[in-house]
Every structure is written in structure tokens, then in C-alpha cells.
Amino acid sequence: MGASVTVHILEDDPGVSDSLQTYMKGLGHEAVVYRDAESFFGREPPAASDTIIVDLFLPGIGGAKVIGWLMGLKNPPRVIAISGQAQSVIDRQLSGVAGNFDILRKPLSPHTIAQMV
Template sequence: MALVLVIDDEPGMRRTMHRFLKDAGHTVLEAPSGSIGLRLFEEAAPDLVILDLFMPEKEGIQTMREMREIRPDAKIIAISGGGRYGLNLLDGLEQLGATDTLAKPFGKDAFLSSVERAIESAGK
């Protein structure tokens, strides 16, 4: 299975995604911010990153750009609930480097389907 890095500032969302991924047989690393996530990304070289767009300190888009500079072939699923403005910023994120996008709230099946597609596209 895959090593997956989950970057989200909401502890409940991280726990939920961790449980879904672990139940599916994946190894999971967690980060509460883009800065910590970027450090783990460099240290652990995960097979897949699940990245929230709206976070304090360092937003997801900035984090994704920096990850792409380090590893252009990284697999990244961008997730968002729309943030404080209720905007759908997921449209067009593939052009900025997202492998896939997923709107919050999402169910286990939709989440794991997106994860499996991204992992398969990495050849894992």
C-alpha cells in the first residue's frame, strides 16, 4: 500500500481521513499546517499528499506549488470546504498541480476512490 501525507488544520478531518486510509491499508503521516507538511513531504517522500486549501500560516495552493518545485511528479489531492467565503476554488486546480480534487464534506467511498485513482496514476 501507499504512504500518504494528510495536511489539514482541522484535527477532526485529519483523524477521519487517517482512519479511512488506515482501514484501507495505507500508512499515514499527518500535518496541521502547510509548513509542517512541506517538511514531512521532503523528509518522507510520500506516495500521495492530501492537502487542504484553506489553512493558517501557509495556504494549500502555496504549499502545493512548493511541493511541485521539489517533486514535479508528486501526487496531490486538493480538498476544500470553500473556506470562510464559501467559494469553490477546486475548479481548475489540476492546472496548478492537483492530481485530483475533492469537496468537503465527502464520504468514505468518494475519498478512497480519489485516493486509489491517484495512487494508481503513480504506478503504486
């Protein structure tokens, strides 16, 4: 396992966000959950060393807009987009979003997430 990082989890499904938070803490990382993008934007911008896990289909401001904002930061953090939608829907959501980020489909594999963080 690498160094401890802060993982910001933007997920409105409590079952998914709680599981991710518990798993990240078990790996020795700090994990903070936001039920919507507005709560995330109300805090200081993330550090370049942070990891952001963002559901593409958040209520209010969608995950694609969050990713676009994160990619526009001078030193963007690691970003992992998650979605349970069909690949064609994911592609439409992310159309026009440039940057280096990963995409994972739900259901999520703890092993895969651990390797990305």
C-alpha cells in the same frame, strides 16, 4: 484496493484529519497528519509514490502554496486538494497553480477518496 502508499494529510481541523487518517489506515495505507504546512515542510520531501491530501485553507502557509511546491518537484506525488469553500473561492486560491492534481469539496466521500488514493 491498490498497493499500500503513504498518505500525508495536511488538515488543521482535527475531526477531518483524524477521520481521514483512520480511514486511510483502515485501507492499509500509512497515514501521517500535519496540522499546518510548516510541519510538513520540516520533513523529507514526499516520494512520487505518496499521496498528499491538502486543505486549501491551512493556517500560515496556505494549501495552494503547498500544491505549487509539490508540483515543482522533479517527480511530484499524487495531490488531492480539499476545501469546503465555494467553487469561486477555490478557483481564486488555485489561480496560477499549474500541475496535475485533483480537487474535492467537503464534505468528503470516503468512497471517492479511496478511489483517488
